[in-house]
Amino acid sequence: MSYYGSTDYLANDDFVLRMKDMRKGNLDLGWMKAGTEQIEVHAASKKRGLTYLDLNQGSYGYDALGEIPRGPRGAAPRGAAYEVDDQADLGPELNLKSDVWAYKVASFYEEAVSRQWDATTDVPWADLDRYDVPDEVEIAFAQLCTFFTEVEMIATDLPAKWCWRMNNQFHEVKGFIASQAIDEARHAEVFRKRALAGGVGLMQALPQAEHSLKAILDSDTYSEASAFMHLLAEGNILTMFRFSEFISPTPVDKRMFQLVMQDEARHVSYGLQHLKWILDHTPERREQLHAALDEAENFSLSQFDSALFEAMIVLAGKGTSPEQIKKGIEIVGTLQIKQVEEYFQRLRRAGFADRIERSKFRDLLAAVSLGQQDAALPA
Amino acid sequence: MAYIAPKDFSQDEGLIQEVMRVMGGDLDLSWMKDHPHPIAARPRQAERGLTLDDINDDPFYGPDAIPEIVRHNFSMAPRGAILPEGLPSLGYRVNRKSDVWADSAAALFEESKSRRWAPARDIAWDALDTTSLSPDEDRAIHQICTGLISIHLVAADVPSRWVWLMNQEFHEIKYWLCAQMFDTSRLAEAFRKRALYGHGSLGKDSRELGELLKIVIDSESYPLASASMNLALFSLVQGLGRHYEYLASNPADTTLGTRLVQDTTRSIAYGVDHIASLVRARPVEAEVINEHLDLVDNGVIGFLGSRELLEPLILLSGGFEPVAALYRRTTAEYFERCAAAGLGARAERSPLPGFLELLGDEETR
Numbered sequence: 001m002s003y004y005g006s007t008d009y010l011a012n013d014d015f016v017l018r019m020k021d022m023r024k025g026n027l028d029l030g031w032m033k034a035g036t037e038q039i040e041v042h043a044a045s046k047k048r049g050l051t052y053l054d055l056n057q058g059s060y061g062y063d064a065l066g067e068i069p070r071g072p073r074g075a076a077p078r079g080a081a082y083e084v085d086d087q088a089d090l091g092p093e094l095n096l097k098s099d100v101w102a103y104k105v106a107s108f109y110e111e112a113v114s115r116q117w118d119a120t121t122d123v124p125w126a127d128l129d130r131y132d133v134p135d136e137v138e139i140a141f142a143q144l145c146t147f148f149t150e151v152e153m154i155a156t157d158l159p160a161k162w163c164w165r166m167n168n169q170f171h172e173v174k175g176f177i178a179s180q181a182i183d184e185a186r187h188a189e190v191f192r193k194r195a196l197a198g199g200v201g202l203m204q205a206l207p208q209a210e211h212s213l214k215a216i217l218d219s220d221t222y223s224e225a226s227a228f229m230h231l232l233a234e235g236n237i238l239t240m241f242r243f244s245e246f247i248s249p250t251p252v253d254k255r256m257f258q259l260v261m262q263d264e265a266r267h268v269s270y271g272l273q274h275l276k277w278i279l280d281h282t283p284e285r286r287e288q289l290h291a292a293l294d295e296a297e298n299f300s301l302s303q304f305d306s307a308l309f310e311a312m313i314v315l316a317g318k319g320t321s322p323e324q325i326k327k328g329i330e331i332v333g334t335l336q337i338k339q340v341e342e343y344f345q346r347l348r349r350a351g352f353a354d355r356i357e358r359s360k361f362r363d364l365l366a367a368v369s370l371g372q373q374d375a376a377l378p379a
Numbered sequence: 380m381a382y383i384a385p386k387d388f389s390q391d392e393g394l395i396q397e398v399m400r401v402m403g404g405d406l407d408l409s410w411m412k413d414h415p416h417p418i419a420a421r422p423r424q425a426e427r428g429l430t431l432d433d434i435n436d437d438p439f440y441g442p443d444a445i446p447e448i449v450r451h452n453f454s455m456a457p458r459g460a461i462l463p464e465g466l467p468s469l470g471y472r473v474n475r476k477s478d479v480w481a482d483s484a485a486a487l488f489e490e491s492k493s494r495r496w497a498p499a500r501d502i503a504w505d506a507l508d509t510t511s512l513s514p515d516e517d518r519a520i521h522q523i524c525t526g527l528i529s530i531h532l533v534a535a536d537v538p539s540r541w542v543w544l545m546n547q548e549f550h551e552i553k554y555w556l557c558a559q560m561f562d563t564s565r566l567a568e569a570f571r572k573r574a575l576y577g578h579g580s581l582g583k584d585s586r587e588l589g590e591l592l593k594i595v596i597d598s599e600s601y602p603l604a605s606a607s608m609n610l611a612l613f614s615l616v617q618g619l620g621r622h623y624e625y626l627a628s629n630p631a632d633t634t635l636g637t638r639l640v641q642d643t644t645r646s647i648a649y650g651v652d653h654i655a656s657l658v659r660a661r662p663v664e665a666e667v668i669n670e671h672l673d674l675v676d677n678g679v680i681g682f683l684g685s686r687e688l689l690e691p692l693i694l695l696s697g698g699f700e701p702v703a704a705l706y707r708r709t710t711a712e713y714f715e716r717c718a719a720a721g722l723g724a725r726a727e728r729s730p731l732p733g734f735l736e737l738l739g740d741e742e743t744r
Contacts, residue, residue, distance in 0.1 A: 019684055038580045050504045076589070077581055080529075080582060090592070109568075174532070175564040175565075201416040210469075
């Protein structure tokens with residue numbers, strides 16, 4: 001059953017009397033004596049405008065927010081006056097700052113708001129008619145766009161699954177997650193539009209990739225899900241976006257990848273900074289995150305859908321002749337090594353370098369002899 | 380871990396052989412022959428760009444392909460893609476088209492993107508430096524802003540609570556809910572900045588508003604949540620937005636009021652269309668929603684009569700009667716929307732008219 005409140009107002013004498021009193025002009029004005037802090041706020045930079053960073057003061061700021069914000073469980077914004085016993089309890093489940101917080105999250109949110117774009121008008125769709133793309137390259141590109149359309153919505157659904165469970169004291173994180181939701185919806189939209197504008201249409205969904213998506217969505221905690229999705233999965237996708245810009249068949253496609261890359265980089269940065277925050281503030285959770293990434297990496301390894309990799313090879317080599325395939329394999333092999341290197345680099349930056357020695361990616365790279373550079377990777 | 384892979388893939392010979400086959404140059408390429416629904420969509424109006432309507436080519440890619448009850452796809456495969464064997468279920472619980480659908484959702488999503496704004500830069504914050512509000516008026520605005528922040532924090536949580544449970548076949552609706560999450564978060568941001576700018580402060584949390592927001596977010600189904608928020612709550616918010624703009628004495632507050640109304644109106648439009656579509660498809664749902672709204676309306680009464688809303692509005696509006704008029708107007712618009720959504724004459728069953736009687740009739744006062 002739904003919740004329907006604790007008071008039937010029209011049957012409540014106090015409420016009815018209050019309304020009659022107020023009609024007569026008898027106001028209580030107790031809210032004027034809320035006792036909240038007064039601060040002085042102006043934009044530190046006219047060019048940047050008034051940001052959440054400018055509001056980071058006193059009881060309103062995020063720096064003053066402790067690891068355990070005891071008391072607030074309702075809709076009161078941080079810094080407002082509220083009664084602990086009188087608030088409507090919204091039942092938040094993520095109440096520790098380290099459950100959700102990331103260094104620089106207010107900046108990430110502000111950047112997201114200022115860099116919104118529109119897949120409908122910011123990609124010059126009509127220009128596609130100016131370029132003659134070979135059929136086999138367009139087919140491969142349609143497969144790649146089908147894959148991106150398929151996977152992008154996980155980065156909406158997963159944060160959304162947790163956002164409403166977060167205490168409203170963490171509004172910068174919740175705002176960032178809302179921005180990620182619209183970013184990823186726009187990504188799914190732009191790749192769908194590209195697949196349907198190119199003459200080929202959508203192609204195969206990829207079962208192995210979907211098992212990874214399911215594992216992300218079903219993660220036990222938000223932080224485990226974030227490490228899997230923001231850091232590992234979106235990190236891999238970010239590297240793929242760079243690769244895809246490089247091998248794009250037309251300037252229209254390059255523009256598309258430039259737009260999605262800036263968003264994806266922000267999401268990966270949030271994941272990195274969230275992981276770093278956890279490790280800095282709750283180091284006892286290190287082993288829990290190791291275990292989560294053990295399985296996350298395992299799922300990532302399983303994600304070798306041959307249709308996707310063959311499509312990338314065709315795109316990178318610009319065709320299916322033996323020479324083109326040979327060239328494509330060289331480029332895709334480099335991409336794979338790059339994905340692992342960049343993942344390891346992010347782990348180091350998050351203070352999680354001990355993860356590298358334990359990573360399943362080292363074994364596979366060595367096994368398939370793709371990773372000449374792997375031996376040089378520091379543990 | 381809730382979902383465990385069936386094997387340790389780093390030790391899986393089959394996978395390693397497959398990788399070595401492809402990376403060794405022995406490509407299969409059979410997937411290249413399988414693209415059964417070719418399409419080259421282009422913008423119908425060049426200046427408008429390539430919209431979702433432009434690519435919604437039926438019967439394979441458009442919404443007409445979605446059955447009322449989705450039974451064929453519980454994965455993230457996009458609508459119209461080839462669905463091979465072995466796609467897992469991602470556990471979606473909202474799989475009935477009429478539970479979510481509104482034909483206007485695609486256009487509302489497009490509108491939301493095209494009307495994007497950034498509170499950091501698109502509000503003339505320094506106009507507040509020279510405004511001539513009295514200290515009491517300042518406090519009253521801060522109190523109104525405090526309520527609007529709370530409303531929009533929870534209004535972002537409502538779509539968040541449901542979007543991840545919706546089948547991917549309904550991607551236009553999912554896109555729209557993401558836009559709604561973002562729109563509402565941005566409004567929470569904007570009114571927080573308004574309250575704290577200059578010599579700023581927040582006001583007092585309203586118990587009655589908290590109760591109303593809990594009623595909305597705890598609605599037990601998505602249609603009930605949509606009706607509660609998009610019809611009932613946002614009709615009130617839209618009215619407050621218009622009033623805020625009307626009372627504005629500076630460009631910053633004028634823009635804030637305008638943006639609040641603009642973004643909220645999109646949600647109302649979706650709500651009317653969604654509930655109307657649902658009631659057309661399943662008329663029996665009208666009574667379920669009406670019963671729910673009877674109780675939501677009680678929560679609305681609590682907020683309308685709360686000291687934390689009514690008193691600052693009286694102070695800013697110059698008396699009780701302008702606020703009563705605002706409440707009457709807003710309630711009438713809400714009832715009109717409910718009627719347009721197929722819910723009939725809600726004035727005949729809602730407790731809101733009883734509340735308006737408490738405010739007094741304009742002619743008899």
